[in-house]
Amino acid sequence: MSVTGEAGGTPLVNGANIGDSGTGMHLAMAILAALVQRGRTGKGQLVEVAMQEAVLNLTRVKFTGTLATGEPLRRSGNRSPTGGYSDLIRCAGGGVDDYIYIIVPPDNPEMFHAAMDVIGRPELKEDERFKTPAARAKNGAALTEVLESWTVSRNKHDVMTAFAGRGMVCGAVLDTAEVLKDPSDARPVLDDHQPAAAVRLAGHAEARTLVRRAQRRGVTLARRLHGRGDRGVAAEGRRHAGLSHGSPQPLPSSACGGGRSGRRLSA
Numbered sequence: 001m002s003v004t005g006e007a008g009g010t011p012l013v014n015g016a017n018i019g020d021s022g023t024g025m026h027l028a029m030a031i032l033a034a035l036v037q038r039g040r041t042g043k044g045q046l047v048e049v050a051m052q053e054a055v056l057n058l059t060r061v062k063f064t065g066t067l068a069t070g071e072p073l074r075r076s077g078n079r080s081p082t083g084g085y086s087d088l089i090r091c092a093g094g095g096v097d098d099y100i101y102i103i104v105p106p107d108n109p110e111m112f113h114a115a116m117d118v119i120g121r122p123e124l125k126e127d128e129r130f131k132t133p134a135a136r137a138k139n140g141a142a143l144t145e146v147l148e149s150w151t152v153s154r155n156k157h158d159v160m161t162a163f164a165g166r167g168m169v170c171g172a173v174l175d176t177a178e179v180l181k182d183p184s185d186a187r188p189v190l191d192d193h194q195p196a197a198a199v200r201l202a203g204h205a206e207a208r209t210l211v212r213r214a215q216r217r218g219v220t221l222a223r224r225l226h227g228r229g230d231r232g233v234a235a236e237g238r239r240h241a242g243l244s245h246g247s248p249q250p251l252p253s254s255a256c257g258g259g260r261s262g263r264r265l266s267a
Contacts, residue, residue: 001013001014002072002073002075003059003062003073003074003075004075005075005077006075006077007074007075007076007077007079008075009075009077011075018055018058018059019051019054019055020051022054022055022057022058023049023050023051023054023055025054026049026054026057027047027049030047030049031047034047061082062081064082065081065082078101079137079140080103080105080137082105082106083106083133083134083137084103084104084105084106084108084133084136084137085102085103085104085112085133085136085137085140085143086101086102086103086104087101087102087140087143087144088100088101088173089101089102089144089147089148089151089159090148090151090152091151091152091154091155091156091159091172092151092152092153092154092155092156093155093156097173097174097175097178098156098173099156099172099173100151100156100159100160100163100170100171100172100173101170101171101173102115102147102163102168102169102170103169103170104133104136104168104169105169106133106134106137107133108169109133110167111166111167111168111169112125112130112136113125114163114166114167114168115147115163115166115168117166118150118162118163118166119146119147119149119150119151120150121146121150124146129142129143130142130143156172156173157172159172160172
């Protein structure tokens, strides 16, 4: 939260639940690594993931300056704190989400040149206000005004296509309803209101995640384990994991706080 918000403003909650989901992904990777080791050596591992450490890894870029100077990173809104140019650019429509986000990293000046070509202003490549990364960062408001003079009359999807087609880092702002309707997100649906992720494997047909199956098994498992002790839980867990009695023992685990391992990320 300390790095999310407008410059000089109060901290804001991150829009994505990176603490829960991010820790789960790190835990999944750790389990897979432990499974590989068990397959090679026959030895299991104690897998433990702390939420705060997982979030720290996901926000590692924000720590670059602090690691170099010891000073905390301050909030900068939509502007890049790394010396490049970035901002939300208004597009046609006038809606609250009719924007596209653009970033021009300081070490990728060709993206700025591409943007000037797209909007038909190639002469601005040599404009002293925008010629260098430092100049673009200093004159960010002016550069945003230049870009918006072209984007404000165009749909955000068309703007994104034009800029991305030239190799620029950009993305249209999509609300939660737009995301679910986006044809590029061909995800299966878990039920009438909850989306499920899709996984595509090279050389195979689209493989769906086991969300539906896990949900059904969860209900079945809860019914079967009702009234059982720890042994019943362990035995049923091994069966659902596909581990026979003769296979190596399942990985020991350590968890606290409702299934979340290690420390909780404080607000």
